[in-house]
Amino acid sequence: MNGLALTFFAFAGLLLVLALASRRSVWHGTHGWMYRNPEANEPSDAAFGFMRGLYLLLAFLVAMAGVWMMSIDDDKPDPVDRERELSQLSTRFAPPTPSPGPDKARTYSRSEIRAVAMQVKTTIEQQRGSPFVIGPDVIRMVHGASQGNVRINRLRTKEPGTDKFELTNIKKKNPVCLIAKSGASWYFEEASVRNGRCSTGSGDAKSD
Numbered sequence: 001m002n003g004l005a006l007t008f009f010a011f012a013g014l015l016l017v018l019a020l021a022s023r024r025s026v027w028h029g030t031h032g033w034m035y036r037n038p039e040a041n042e043p044s045d046a047a048f049g050f051m052r053g054l055y056l057l058l059a060f061l062v063a064m065a066g067v068w069m070m071s072i073d074d075d076k077p078d079p080v081d082r083e084r085e086l087s088q089l090s091t092r093f094a095p096p097t098p099s100p101g102p103d104k105a106r107t108y109s110r111s112e113i114r115a116v117a118m119q120v121k122t123t124i125e126q127q128r129g130s131p132f133v134i135g136p137d138v139i140r141m142v143h144g145a146s147q148g149n150v151r152i153n154r155l156r157t158k159e160p161g162t163d164k165f166e167l168t169n170i171k172k173k174n175p176v177c178l179i180a181k182s183g184a185s186w187y188f189e190e191a192s193v194r195n196g197r198c199s200t201g202s203g204d205a206k207s208d
Contacts, residue, residue, distance in 0.1 A: 008066030012059045019055035023048035106149045110174035110195065113167050116145045117178045117193040124180055124191040138165055138180055155198050161189075164198040 018026060024042065032038035043051075108116075120141040135154055142152045142165070153166045165178040177198035181189045 002069060005066045005069040008062050008069060012063035012066065015055050015059035015062060019052050019059060023052055027051075107171055108146065108149055108169040108174065110176065113146075113150055113169060113174050113176045114193060114195065116142060116150050117167055117176050119145045120178060121191040121193050128189060135163065138163070138178070142167060142178075155200055157200050164200070166198045 027043065027048070028038055032041075035041045120138060123141055124138075139152055139154070142150055149170060151168045151170060151172060153168075155164045155166060157164050161182050163180050163182075165180070167176045167178060168174060175195075175197045177194050177196060179192045179194075179198070181191065
């Protein structure tokens with residue numbers, strides 16, 4: 001329960017006490033001191049009844065506002081649950097990540113590395129609008145598509161929502177740049193591929 005909801009409930013309780021208390025006692029305590037002869041200036045019984053009803057109505061409305069504040073607080077997602085959900089989605093969307101044995105390791109050409117990047121690009125675009133963990137997902141996709149024969153280096157960029165991954169062969173040659181973009185709430189948006197090393201700014205060359 002948040003502090004604002006508690007404040008609403010405390011105020012509603014005060015209004016309820018005022019409504020149930022003797023109206024004449026309340027009036028004398030709050031307004032009677034303003035008159036030389038308070039008894040001669042007392043409101044009518046109808047006025048006292050109206051004031052009681054008004055306090056009860058206000059107490060009800062304030063209490064309902066407190067309940068509403070509690071419901072808003074309960075609807076907020078738990079960060080731990082959100083991270084667990086994203087991890088599960090990451091595992092579901094990403095291909096397996098086998099490690100090649102010494103007899104299966106290959107030195108990929110640039111065209112082969114680009115083919116791996118294009119395969120990951122296609123997978124990202126097919127999952128457009130799905131939440132994901134961009135780093136682990138893309139890395140698993142690359143390793144899965146290349147059977148572990150392509151190295152991947154994730155680069156920090158100055159562009160919000162943009163991650164760049166530099167793909168090379170096992171000898172760290174023939175670089176290809178894979179650019180993945182996400183929208184609000186870490187959702188897949190688009191990806192692009194270009195030959196050469198990734199820059200960390202916004203001035204990448206024309207890509208596919």
